[in-house]
Amino acid sequence: MNRAYYWLVFALSIPAFLWLVPTLWMVSLSFQPNEVLARTTSTTLFGLIPIPFTAENYAALFSFGQTPWWFLNSVIVSLGMTLGVLAVSTTAGYALARLDFPGKTAITIVCLIGLMVPEQAVFIPLYTMFADLGWHNSYHALILPRMAVPIGVFLMMQFFRAIPKDIEEAARLDGVGWLKIFWHVMLPLARPAMMTLAILTFLYAWNDYLWPLVSAQQREYFTITLGLASIQSNFAQSEGLGRVMASGVIASLPVVILFLIFQRYVVQAMTVGGSKG
Amino acid sequence: MKHVLLTAALAATTLATAAPAQEVTLGRFFGACEDAGTDTTASTGEACIIQSIINAADAELDGITITTLPTDWGNYYDQIKAAYAGGTPPDVHVMHRHRIPEFAGLGALGEISGDLESVGIDPGDWSETALAAVSYNGGVYGVPMDFHANLWHVNMDILAEAGLVQDGKPILPSSPQELMAHAQQVKDATGKDYLAADFAQFPIGVRLVLALMWQQNANIFTDDGTATIDTEAARNAVTAITQLFDAGLADPQLNYADSQQAFLNGETAILVNGTWVVDFYTAEAAKEEVGLDTYYAADFPTLFDTGATWADSHMWAIPSTLEGEDRMAALKVLAFINDHNIDWARTGHMAVRTSVVESDAYKALPHRAEYAGTAAIAKDTPPSARYGAIQDVLNRELQAIWLTGKSVDDALSDAEIEVQDLLDR
Amino acid sequence: MAVTSRSRLSQTQAAWILLAPFLLTYGLFLVYPFFQGLWISLHDWNLLAVAFNPDAKEYVGLRNYERVMWGRNIEWSLLAAPFWQGLGLAGLALAAGLHWAGRMSRFNAVALAVASVLLIVIPGFHPGEEGRWYDRRFWPTVGNTLVFVGLAVPGVTITALALAAALNRETRAMGALRTLFFLSQVLSVTVVTLIWQIMFSPRQGLIANVTDVLGGSPINWLTDPQFAMAAIVIATIWWSLGIAMILFLAGLQDISKDIYEAAALDNARGIKAFWYVTLPNLKRTVTLVVVLQIILHFQVFGQSHLMTQGGPNDTTQVLVRYIYQTGFRDSELGRASAMAVFLFLIMGAFSVIQFIVGREKS
The missing domain is CATH 3.40.190.10 (Periplasmic binding protein-like II)
Incomplete structure (x- = not known):
């Protein structure tokens, strides 16, 4: 490593720090007492260091806040959606990639067209449809619509296409059925692709805002994204800034941790999802 | 299990x-x-x-x-x-x-x-x-x-410094000209803004203009559904406020939270806001570290002919x-x-039950006597199923006037056309 | 299941069984709603009224489209918006010239020409004498969305490209820095807007606190019409830089080292190498990132809805928020659906472009 390299690292760490400042600030504010924040947010080093310090905001959140509940909903919805998308995408992706049947091209094209339909273009009819069915305010209402999005099918299709034919053929010669090949041979092979798809879906589900906003009106089914939006629009009047920030930290912690653990997969997911989706 | x-x-x-x-x-x-x-x-x-x-x-x-x-x-x-x-x-x-x-x-x-x-x-x-x-x-x-209605929340210390307090009551303007004069007086004596309100986000500014229109016995639309916004009365109402902005005596860019903060920090003499904050401001004024010390909740003053303030x-x-x-x-x-009407009235809102309004407990609520006149001047626009959308049109056009410098004539005629559209739908 | 005795499913049967779950959800939750949306857009359909009385809708043909996008006495002229139309004419001339001189592929020339023609045609419409748009907010809202896209996309792309180029080394420090820049990408829109709402506050905000110390007067970022859009763009760039950066890094790794070595022999290093070697080789990735970002940012909703409520004076009102507002605040599902169809057409056009670009790559 030469000197220029160290200069580069040094020069880059300044913008990197600035990039981190908003997040740091949120964390720092969440550890300061609300009475102080009501007057000034820049007590110590522009408020970037939580002095005076208090953990009161977090204690309050967990003793009677709704945040833990919303958090749990987000986990249920995100996991449900992830599992659902994995299930429908791997099966359909495999069928479209490896099996021959009449109508295959037509279905592939129909799915391809679906990629063009943004969520925002169908949320109104989806809303009226779920209203007619009496499905709003339920976990399945939050989970089902996203399962229809064909991006996952295309990711899996592309992956399965890349697997050499002979693996499958060997199994066929042994008289193994298609479904068994899918389950016992293909799925284990597809684990990395599934991981990628799972992370993309989980992040999407965790952060989705518009659909939960129109579908969930009852607190029982608020996700953390929605819950946070509801408290930030009136923090000026009632709740302390520190507590709102604490909710923000709690809402972000799982995705940040997930990201740090699975960073490699996330990066891969973004690369694949980005270039194909 | x-x-x-x-x-x-x-x-x-x-x-x-x-x-x-x-x-x-x-x-x-x-x-x-x-x-x-x-x-x-x-x-x-x-x-x-x-x-x-x-x-x-x-x-x-x-x-x-x-x-x-x-x-x-x-x-x-x-x-x-x-x-x-x-x-x-x-x-x-x-x-x-x-x-x-x-x-x-x-x-x-x-x-x-x-x-x-x-x-x-x-x-x-x-x-x-x-x-x-x-x-x-x-x-x-x-x-x-x-x-609930719009009040003028007053920082008495600032008005006193500008010589606008008499017998423990604020001297409030009785005409647009006087409004301007008072504002200048405050600026000269203290260097502070005279008036603050949320002119940039929620429709508090709209409610202010509406009140000033009603004070001229005008309204934004008639009971039979004709929009009447592009009128002399509306122009008078708007300019009564914009003159403050033009002279630098008030800041149109504050939103709800910021205008409230400005008032609590003692940076502005008057805050136009609803009855819902009376108990909150009373509590804040009692705190040592808050800039606002002497708080008064006044009826919306009559700048034109008839008393009127927005109410709901x-x-x-x-x-x-x-x-x-x-x-x-x-x-x-x-x-x-x-x-529990009496408990709710503690916020500063006016009670709806006669037995509560006449009770001693109600009369003894802080600052209650100071805005006793508000109930008599409470007003709102005629009923309409499109109330929300109409408020939104007014809010946008008024913001266009004081935030982007759109001419008053253009804004009012645009608002009239749009509100008429809404009424016709 | 016994291993061999039962007759096997044919390939076709197996395929349909495997496809069934997806086709079912796809048909129910995407295809059907899509057509239902078209159907709603042809009706005068009040959200509440229809909920209480299913017959309270009225078929109105294309009137919702007319009411949203058209007006009374709308005229077209070449001088209505001289800047944009001039730009369009210039683009048209450029496309013809370059193609004729053989310096542009036919596909690119056609694309440029189509974009130019749109630029000439669309801004040319304006209300004539005594005329007016039926919905004065729709086109400005589309304009705001375009401004947002026009600021956020280059902002994200250029910053991400610069960072990717600087961070393209496999060392521990660079890895850590990449993580840092990427981190904000995983936050949800509500957290992002929560942070930036406070950051931008002229009284409590960090930016105001710093300006204050430096002796400046704080900007009312979110309530000043000149800065509100900039504010949500800044928050957006901070938020969504990560994906673009990762895509660029992937693209950079595809460029072989030999090219750089060859360039170094020609004395092209550093900035020069970036300009003459990296950029041309990254062309496809850049196009891809730009198209992706356009699709993503065209759907902006949360930033505008939560940070500025579309204000001040509608300067940050964007298309999806207008759809939401028309549908749920004003209960006018018919109009809202007409706007949603419009959104679909725009997004669909960009999706087609993306598809073509993606195919060129493989």
């Missing part, structure tokens, strides 16, 4: 044997207050007072449990509407008087005039205007909870689809809220 089974079995038997507690879902705005407790007499601020009343109802009403739904202000009506359309409206919800034409007009709200007495609500105790507020086409569609009503309604036990339980909750 064993534990789960046990719980399930237990739950099953409870459901089978004992009559289950009626669950009442309740929708409201006012903000969240999660540690409100059940003492209705000690809480402060809209959010905590209403939540303490709800918590008390939950604790005291036999066989009724209340679940409070999310308390998001910004999306409240969108969400209530979505809930109604989805067939899952809350059993009890708060709303504004001005929304009755829209919701009751479609048959969404339950008509309750026949049920009031049976749960112990005496509509005869409501003031006439309160009854009118919840009435629509001859039916009663809710239980009124308050009147909060009320509680139940959906028309509610029946039987559910409906009875919901009505009991309404009655409980009605019984």
Whole structure:
């Protein structure tokens, strides 16, 4: 490593720090007492260091806040959606990639067209449809619509296409059925692709805002994204800034941790999802 | 696993044997207050007072449990509407008087005039205007909870420094010219702004202009649905305010939180805001570290001919689809809220029950006497199912005037066309 | 299941069984709603009224489209918006010239020409004498959305490209820095807007606190019409830089080292190498990132809805928020659906472009 390299690292760490400042600030504010924040947010080093310090905001959140509940909903919805998308995408992706049947091209094209339909273009009819069915305010209402999005099918299709034919053929010669090949041979092979798809879906589900906003009106089914939006629009009047920030930290912690653990997969997911989706 | 089974079995038997507690879902705005407790007499601020009343109802009403739904202000009506359309409206919800034409007009709200007495609500105790507020086409569609109106919240120390206090009362302007003169006086004496309000986000600025139009006996549209915005009265009302901005005596760019903060920090003499903050400002003024020390809540002054200030009503309604036990339980909750009218009045809102208004406890509420004249000058636009959208048009066009320098004539004529469109739809 | 005795499913049967779950959800939750949306857009359909009385809708043909996008006495002229139309004419001339001189592929020339023609045609419409748009907010809202896209996309792309180029080394420090820049990407829109709402506050905000110390007067970022859009763009760039950066890094790794070595022999290093070697080789990735970002940012909703409520004076009102507002605040599902169809057409056009670009790559 030469000197220029160290200069580069040094020069880059300044913008990197600035990039981190908003997040740091949120964390720092969440550890300061609300009475102080009501007057000034820049007590110590522009408020970037939580002095005076208090953990009161977090204690309050967990003793009677709704945040833990919303958090749990987000986990249920995100996991449900992830599992659902994995299930429908791997099966359909495999069928479209490896099996021959009449109508295959037509279905592939129909799915391809679906990629063009943004969520925002169908949320109104989806809303009226779920209203007619009496499905709003339920976990399945939050989970089902996203399962229809064909991006996952295309990711899996592309992956399965890349697997050499002979693996499958060997199994066929042994008289193994298609479904068994899918389950016992293909799925284990597809684990990395599934991981990628799972992370993309989980992040999407965790952060989705518009659909939960129109579908969930009852607190029982608020996700953390929605819950946070509801408290930030009136923090000026009632709740302390520190507590709102604490909710923000709690809402972000799982995705940040997930990201740090699975960073490699996330990066891969973004690369694949980005270039194909 | 064993534990789960046990719980399930237990739950099953409870459901089978004992009559289950009626669950009442309740929708409201006012903000969240999660540690409100059940003492209705000690809480402060809209959010905590209403939540303490709800918590008390939950604790005291036999066989009724209340679940409070999310308390998001910004999306409240969108969400209530979505809930109604989805067939899952809350059993009890708060709303504004001005929304009755829209919701009751479609048959969404339950008509309750026949049920009031049976749960112990005496509509005869409501003031006439309160009854009118919840009435629509001859039916009663809710239980009124308050009147709220715009006040002038005054920092007396600043006005005193500018020589605008007499006998412990603020001297407020009686004409647009005097408004300007007072503002200049304050700027010269203290260097501070005269007036602040949310001119940039929520429609507080709209309500200010509306009040000034009503003071000239004008309105933004007539009862038969003709928009009358591009008028001399509107121009007078708008310029009464813009003259302050033009002279640098007020800042149009403050939103709700910032204008309130400016007032509490002692940076502005007057804050135009509703009755809902009187108890909050009283509490803040008592604090050592807050810039505001001597607080006064004044009636909206008359700058033109007739006294008028924007006013509305909060009320509680139940959906028309509610029946039987559910409906009875919901009505009991309404009655409980009605019984606690005095507690709600602590926010600063004006009570709707004559027995409360005449009580000593009510009269003794802080600053209450200072804005006793407000009830008489309370006003609002004619009823319309498009109230929200109309307010939004005015808010945009007025913001265009004071934030982007759009000419008053253009803005008013555009607003008139758009409001007419809405009325014609 | 016994291993061999039962007759096997044919390939076709197996395929349909495997496809069934997806086709079912796809048909129910995407295809059907899509056509239902078209159907709603042809009706005067009040959200609440129809909920209480399913017959309360009225078929109105294309009137919703007319009411949203058209007006009274709308005229077209070449001088209505001289700047944009001039730009369009210049683009048209450029496309013809370059193609004729053989310096542009036919596909690119056609694409440029189509874009130019749109630029000439669309801004040319304006209300004539005594005329007016039926909905004065729709086109400005589309304009705001375009401004947002026009600021956010280059902002994200250029910053991400610069960072990717600087961070393209496999060392521990660079990895850590990449993580840092990427981190904000995983936050949800509500957290992002929560942070930036406070950051931008003229009284409590960090930016105001710093300006204050430096002796400046704080900007009312979110309520000043000149800065509100900039504010949500800044928050957006901070939020969504990560994906673009990762895509660029992937693209950079595809460029072989030999090219750089060859360039170094020609004395092209550092900035020069970036300009003459990196950029041309990254062309496809850049196009891809740009198209992706356009699709993503065209759907902006949360930033505008939560940070500025579309204000001040509608300067940050964007298309999806207008759809939401028309549908749920004003209960006009018919109009809202007409706007949603419009959104679909725009997004669909960009999706087609993306598809073509993606195919060129493979």
